[in-house]
Amino acid sequence: MREAKFELKDVTLKRPGRNAAGEITTAVILNRITTSFPRGEITAVLGPSGSGKSSLLRLLNRLEDPASGQIILDGDDLRDLDIFTLRRRVGMVWQLPTLFPGTVLENITYGPRLRGIAPAQARARAGELILMVGLATDLLERPADSLSIGQQQRVSLARTLANDPEVLLLDEPTSALDPTAAANILHLMVDLKSRLGLTLIFVTHILDQARQVADAILFIHHGEVVEAAPARGFFTAPRDPRSQLFLAGQLGG
Structure with a gap:
């Protein structure tokens, strides 16, 4: 049995909303989710638009907390962990790269500098990371906003990796990229896992x-949760009829 990195037990997420009459109500975004994410593997979260996929990632980084249920990281309840420590251990990369004003170097060394890492050591680490994400070290002195979107997304990844995370959460990380840049990000994901x-x-x-x-x-x-399965099995023999409809492009939101 594969060891779980994250476990969710009967997790429900609610948000304020309005009904058709404009009255304030409560919307259930995720309903009694029980699942786990295998350690050292890549899990893709799939579903039609509005299914709660991005909301699930937000819970794993405590950008929101569930109304009920328990989320466990390596045996510890997320609510018992220091929030800053959690967000170093669990890094997040968004659809669009969100870089700070300043150079690429300043972006990548932001986290280490906050932790009191010596500037020379932080710079050396930035050089290693920019190579790891497939960019050249001469970009370190460039303004971050002068890079292409694909390059910025890689810098965003490097900045997240500078915190030495154990988990990477990626919310549609290639949605704003051209096919070549998207393929590069996917290759990088596999490389980071291995x-x-x-x-x-x-x-x-x-x-x-x-x-x-x-x-x-x-x-x-x-x-x-409709189905949680190894990728090969899901794509070749999905068990649930809704999974089958989704793969056939026939399941709406």
């Missing part, structure tokens, strides 16, 4: 991406 042993959890709406890189699939619909 080289660093990272656990990666990524949301994508592109099934071919999940087929290419995922070890496991979590398929959710209307805020509920």
Whole structure:
């Protein structure tokens, strides 16, 4: 049995909303989710738009807390962990790269500098990381906003990796990229898993991406887990009729 990095036990997420009459109500975004994410593997989170995929990632980084249930990281309840420590251990990369004003070097060394790492050591680490994500070291002195979107996304990854995370959460990380840049990010994800042993959890709406890189699939619909399975089994013999409809492009939100 594969060891779990993250476990969710009966997790429900609610948010304020309004009904058709404009009255304030409560919307259930995720409903009694019980699942796990294997350590050292890539899990793709799939489902139609509005299923709660990105909301699930937000819970894993405590950008939101569930209304009920328990989220466990390596045996520890997320609520018992220091929030800053948690976000170093669990890094997040968004759809669009969110870089700070300043140089690429300043972006990548931001986290280490906050932790009191010596400037020379932080710079050396930045040089290693920019090479790891497939960029040249001469970009370190460039303004971050002068790079292409694909390059910025790699710098965003390097900045996250500078915190030495154990888990990477990626929310549609290739949605703003051209096909070549998207392929580079997917290759990098596989490389990070094999080289660093990272656990990666990524949301994508592109099934071919999940087929290419995922070890496991979590398929959710209307805020509920429909199927959690090894990727090969999910794509070749999905068990649930809703999974079958989704793979055939016939399942709406």
